[in-house]
Structure formats: structure tokens, C-alpha cells
Amino acid sequence: MGQRGIKDQVAIVGMGCTKFGEHWDRSVDDMVIEAAHAAYDSAGIVQDDVDAFWVGTLGSGTSGLTISKPLKIDYKPVTRVENMCASGSEALRNAAYAVASGAFDVVMAIGVEKLKDNGMSGLTGSPLPDDGTKTELSAPASFSFLAPAYAKKYGLSEDQMKDVLTRIAWKNHYNGARNPRAQFQKEVSQDKIRNAPLIAGQLGVFDCSGVSDGSAAAIMCRAEDAHKYTDNPLYVKALSFTSGPGAGPIDSDYDYSTFTEVERCATDAYAQAGVTDPRKEIAMAEVHDCFTPTELVLMEDLGFAERGTAWQEVMDGTFDLDGELPVNPDGGLKSFGHPIGASGLRMLFECWLQLRGEAPEDRRITSLTNERKLAMTHNLGGRPGECVSFASIVGAELG
């Protein structure tokens, strides 16, 4: 494979992240200014120190002007990227490559989304003119296809499946309750999650991520320059992205119990980072838990659990905050909220806090050891069978 990666060439030296939630009092501009300046402050720099910018957003702005106008950027390159729900990760990836290429010394990747200004329930798109033949299912409905398919394949009853999904939502609410930036900072009982009104298939309201406003940003430079800015940089070990033929909806071989794009993306990321046993080497992962069955399936696609066993690992607490491999310690999309373009960088922000020991004590992971010291983010856009997938691996040490 010609995808060689840029392991240890680029460092993350500053990050900022707004609180996520229903920001009736804040505009896209307000959130961009808050996240960008928090990132500058974190790296100990001023805006003019940044040589180039990347902004990821699905629909909260077009072109580099989305951030250059509110931030008053001084005539520098600003690139706006979009890759559905992975737009923030895409900003990070492209900005990191620009540093690795040697073209720029210091760059910023920022993601932003304002979803709560349109007055609608759930996520809405801006469909292109078409022939009217697409079956118009909502996002939760598309992801709920995973639940009966997974349950049938591995012999779970409907009730068992509901228990598994419920426990994932419960865990992410538990983690979010310990995160002052999260949209939902309350623990929710499994009973309440289980009995919530249904949205699609087996998914109730608590199985769905929060529709949210927010922004997050990262400052990056070459690895050798990292200590000019911080004593505790994170180093990029892997950045992987896959977009495929969208085969699932048209290929009967696809069984809705996996994301082929994620499996391929994870394999590539592990190869770039030199990870051979993710279950033993990854200390924490922020994954794209847009809906609870997504997180379940991702545990297998990312190699954290053997096929057909993730549901049992979920029930055993393997991915809990104090578990063997904590997943979504910041609450995930579920309770941190999902402002589309910001989510990928929000995931990285949690790795930033946890690997630097800056996470609040009550949600600090305990899984870090000498053998297990890497953090992973996984971000996807689209729907089962036809999605784009991003994975990154970062670590606090070189090598």
C-alpha cells in the first residue's frame, strides 16, 4: 500500500474546545473565535503565528471566509473541507499533511457546526435535485438497520440487544456527567434509557447522539519544533481515511453487522502507527457513537473485540471509564453532543486531555501503562454500507 503515513512527523501543541450544546446565545462566529483563541492560548501563540488554516464544517459555512472573516485572519491560506460527519477530522488530516510536507511551520485545524438554528428535529440535509427515487430514511433509521442484523447474526434476542444498546448509552451518559463541556451532563438510569420513546427501530431517544452546536481546534507544527510550544505535545502516529464504492445498499454480500470502510481504515491506521494488537496497545478511543449500535459494531471493526463478542464485552464493562479499554471517556457523540464539523477535533481534544493527564480526576482513564499508551479517534460520515471513515492514533511519546 502506498499510504505510508507520517508517524511522529507532526505534533499537536495546542487545543481548544467550546462547550457543546444548544447555544441559542452564540453564533458560528462566536464559537470559532472561542475555540481558535483557546487553541492559540493553549499553544502560547498568537493568530499571526499560524501560517495556514483548515476549517471543517458540513453546512455552517462555505469557503475559508467561514473563519477568516470572524477571526480577521491576515490574508493567509484558509481551506474549507467537508466530508460529512468526519469534516473536523478531515481538517486535521489535511492540516497535518501540510506541516509534514514542509510547506508550513504552524497550522490550525478547526471544526465548527451550528445545528440548532434551523428549528428542526434531528439532523437535516440540503438534498441536491434528484429523481425522487431515494428511500428517505432518517439518520437513526439508517443506523438502526445494524441492530436486527447484528442480533440475528450472533443469536441475540431483541431484549438482549436492547440491553446492550442501553448499556452503551448508559456508559456514555455516565462519562458525560463528568465532563463540564458535554451537552448532557447527567447520568441516566438504564431503566429510563430502555423505556424511552422509540425514534427508529429499537433506538429510543437515548440511543441517539445529541444535536448540538460547538467548535474545536488544534494547533500543529513539525515534531522537532513541538517543545517550542509545549512540554507535553501529542505526536501524530496515524491518520487514515477511506471512502469506498458505497457497496452496502446495493450488494447482498453486505450484512449490516459491520462497516467495511471502518475495518479498512483501522487496518491502515494500525499499520501506519505500528500497532499490532489494538486491544492491548490502545489506552483509550473516542469513536463515532452517533447511535448506540454504531458503537457496538465499531468495537469489532476497530479490532477491540473479536467478531460477535463486542456485545458481551459491552455488558462486561470492558469499554467503561474504568475498564480495560475506555471508549468515549468524554461522553462521546451521545452525551458530549454532535456538532458535525466539530466532532472529529472534539475527539482529539479528549485524547489531548487524557494523555497529558489534564482530564478531570473523576473521569481520568486508568488504562495507561507502558505497553498501552496510545489514544485513538474514529470518526465516520454517511450510513452503514456507504460511509466515509477516519481514524487517527496519537501518543505522548515519540517512537
Added chain:
Amino acid sequence: MTRGIIGYGAYVPYHRLKRSAIADALGSGGGKGTRAVASYDEDATSMAAEAARKMHQSSQLPTPATITFSSATPPYLDKTNANAIHAVLDYPSDVLAVDMVGSGRSVHGAIQAALHDSRVAAVTVGEVRTGRPASGDEATLGDAGAALMIGSDSDGPVLAEWIGGASATGEFLDRWRQPGWNYSRVWEERFGEAAYLPLVTEAVNTAFKNTEVSAADVDLAIITGLHSRAVRVAPSAAGLSAVPAAPDLISSIGNCGSAHNLVSLCNALDTASAGQVLMLVNLSDGCDVTLFRTTDAIDSYKSSSPVATQIEAGNDNLPYSMFLTWRGYLDREPPRRPDPIPPAAPPTLRSVPWKYSLKASRDRSSGAVHMPPMRVSLKGGAVDDMELISMANTPATVATYTIDRLAYSPSPPTIGIVIDFDGGGRFTSELTDASPDEVEIGMRVQMTFRRFLTADGVHNYFWKAIPIRD
């Protein structure tokens, strides 16, 4: 040369409204029995298309020279509704598609034109009949579609030979409706009766005279019309009292307007044997009488979907409130979601084989089936080595499913299914004419042509799946 009916098909929608449900809700109206109800995703065009599909599924028929669509409830004005049916049936572009719509009599004009032609002609009809809540029309009318293929023995086996007929016309005010009204007005019933009966008598007598057939020769009289009182007394007025009358189907599906005459004819043909004389009498702004004699071919003909079977298969669980919602009498709060958008004309033109006749593309080298049709193969990557194949009559199996309570639908929740077609091909579809608790992995389904929604006055037609119920 023998000329007559060489193919036929009827479509009775799945839903029934119990007439008692009307009185239960409103304290008046209703009555006994049920009426057929077009689902929220059906209209006169889609039901005529389904009837024509059933007709084609029953036997090998030639491609007609013309296809007509008739209805008193046509979905479009200005735009020809018959073109959608022409596209569903995948007829070539040299087939003339024409609407003969507006009044209940239009379909009989279409039948007369087809019989007097020398070429093969498809005649289709569809009706979605309604009336204001608690009205007689609301309770007694019904929804259905029907299709006939008219041709000569050189075109295929004639099932029922046309032996002649007659018409009588008179100008009088019985039933009327302005474009845009969702109900009809009628004059005093006894006046209509008085106006109709002389015309019925005249048409029947002239038909007998023209054909040298007498009432004693007729095996079955199919007498229909929206003026039920005139229909009821017509046999005695026209000297047909001794002629066996076809079941009127009104207690089960209602009076399906201009489609009713043909649905009843299809029902009669389903059980007819060779050598029977069928007399078709329709009262609509006059009277049209058409006589057919079944041939030996009827004995070996088997309908793919007999009318009686479709009537039997009806589901009468439809709440009256849902019926009112579907027909637009209840303006319910929509979900907090974007308004649906209409299909755009250029992409629709590009996808006619897919959108209307459900054509997939099959890779000649790998055999992989692509829905919608694609140019580059999913298996092996061959470019532009595809053939179009029709999936419209291919059964499929549910691979996974969901009940979507968030998506916009005039009748939530939406049942989303991923289906695998027998012989290859996968598609994400909507399951209709089904309840959420019926769906499961492994369920068998078949495709049906539906109207998904109407936005900006554009009707969006495409295909959905329905359960195959044994």
C-alpha cells in the same frame, strides 16, 4: 376477424374502511360493509398502472399501438397521466399514450375507440373516490383500477369477442364537480332516475337490435353507474329483469366510479366459461351498452390476481381518522422536519427506466445486479458493460429493517427495509400495505408502483415493496 378482449386485469387496493367506523366517529353517515381505500401512497394513475401490470402478468400480450388512461379523479391536468403508465409498462415511444379523463363516461369512450380501431389498444382506468365526511359518497364509493387489452385474433387469443353495442346520450344535470373540489354535488335523486331510465332503455334496445341478441341470450348483465337508484331499477325498466345480474361488489369495495364497470367485468371474466354473453351497461351522463361473448380461450386463461382474491385479501383495520388524513380532510400537524421536495425534471428524465419500470443494470461479465442502474461494476469494475433488466416482477427477501418514526411521511411510521432480490440485486425500500409488527428478517416481498408524495404539485412516483401474503 374476431375482435375483443385479449387481456384484462383489475387492482383493488389493500385497505378497507368499515362503513360503521364513519357513524362511530360522526354519529351519522356510514352503513354496512366496507369500502376499498387507496392507500396514502396511491392514486388513480398508480392503481391503473398496477391493474395493467397484473394484466401483463397473466398472459403474453402484444405491445399495443395506443394506451389510454381514464379517470374522473386524474392526478394531473395539463400533463398526460397515461405517460407514467406507459413508462411503468416499458412500452416503446411509438405507442400513443392519451388521457381520456374528467367524467365517469370517459373510459367508455376509450373502450369504444379501442373496439372500433383495428390495432391493439390498452385501456386503463383508475379512481380515488371520496365525499365529504358523513356523506353518502364517502361511505358508498370506493377506489380501484382496471385495465383491458383490446385486439383481434391475429394479436392473440381473444377471450371475449365484441359482438356490438349501443349508446344513448342526453344532456341533464345529475352529478358534477368543479376542478379542485374534493367532493361531488348531485341533483335530487328522483330527477336523475327519470333522466337516466329512458336512455338506458334506448341503449339496451338498440344494442339488442344491432347485435341480434336478445335478453334471453345474455348470461350476465354488469350494470354500473354512480346513480345507484337508476342502476337498481334499470333492469326492470330495460326489460332485463330475467337476466342474471353480476354481483355489484358494493358491500365489500364500494362503487369505484368509472373503474367499477371494468372491475366488475374482470371479476366476471375470472369465472366465466366459453360461450357466455356478457352485457356491460354503464350509466354515466347517458348509457353505454357493450356486448361480449366469451370464447374457448377463456377456459384456459388464468388471471394472475383474480378480483375475488384481491377483495378477500383486504384489511379493514383502517381507522376512520387515518382515512380522513389520507384523503386530505384532516389537516394534521406535520413533523418538525423539512418539507418534502419534488423530484427535479432533468434527473427524472435521465432515470425513467429505473424510476418507472424498475430497471436495474446487470454486469455482463460478473452478473452483478446494480440498483439503481450503474455504469461501473461493483464486482470486477467493468465499465459500460451492462444490460438493463426489469426487477418489477421479481420477488425479494428482507435482509434487515427499521421502523422510522422520524422521517416525513403522510402516514407514519415509515417501514424501511433492505431487500435482496431473487437472482441478485439489493435495494433499500419502503414497505407499504403492512404494519410495523409484521416485518422481520427473511420476510418475502414484491414490488408495487406508488406515489411517494406530492410537492409543488409534482407527484413523485416510484416503487415500494409489499408483503407477499399467502
